[in-house]
Amino acid sequence: xxxxxxxxxxxxxxTALSARWITGAMLKWLPSCPFAEMGVACPAxxxxxxxxxxxxxxxxxxxxxxPYFFLSFVFLxxxxxxxxxxxxxxxxxxxxxxxxxxxxxxxWAVGFVIFGF
Numbered sequence: 001x002x003x004x005x006x007x008x009x010x011x012x013x014x015t016a017l018s019a020r021w022i023t024g025a026m027l028k029w030l031p032s033c034p035f036a037e038m039g040v041a042c043p044a045x046x047x048x049x050x051x052x053x054x055x056x057x058x059x060x061x062x063x064x065x066x067p068y069f070f071l072s073f074v075f076l077x078x079x080x081x082x083x084x085x086x087x088x089x090x091x092x093x094x095x096x097x098x099x100x101x102x103x104x105x106x107x108w109a110v111g112f113v114i115f116g117f
Contacts, residue, residue, distance in 0.1 A: 005087040012080075044069065068111070075099075075108065 035042035046066035053062035054073065063070045079099055085092035098104065 002087050005083060008083075072108070 033042060033045070036045070044066070047069045050062045050065040050069045053059075053065060054070070079096065082092040082096040082099065086096050
């Protein structure tokens with residue numbers, strides 16, 4: 001498990017370092033949101049701008065773009081801390097299993113849809 005956590009860390013660091021450039025390049029070729037064209041905000045509205053602002057270190061601006069998307073990053077950060085705790089210290093496995101369970105993921109997804117609109 002330690003080896004996979006170290007590989008995951010490496011991928012996350014690479015992603016974090018390139019997030020600002022990647023999201024900037026994506027904006028050039030991403031199609032416009034079909035929800036926005038209909039005049040309805042989708043749950044992920046502001047998500048790309050949130051990632052760009054987080055990558056630039058603007059935490060309050062990222063929260064302002066899409067609060068629930070921002071909180072998803074906080075939730076993933078907590079899961080990463082628990083994953084490291086379980087892998088390297090042997091603690092937090094039970095809580096990690098509860099937070100990463102299918103039921104918890106479904107609750108988070110339903111909350112994303114409800115609060116995203």
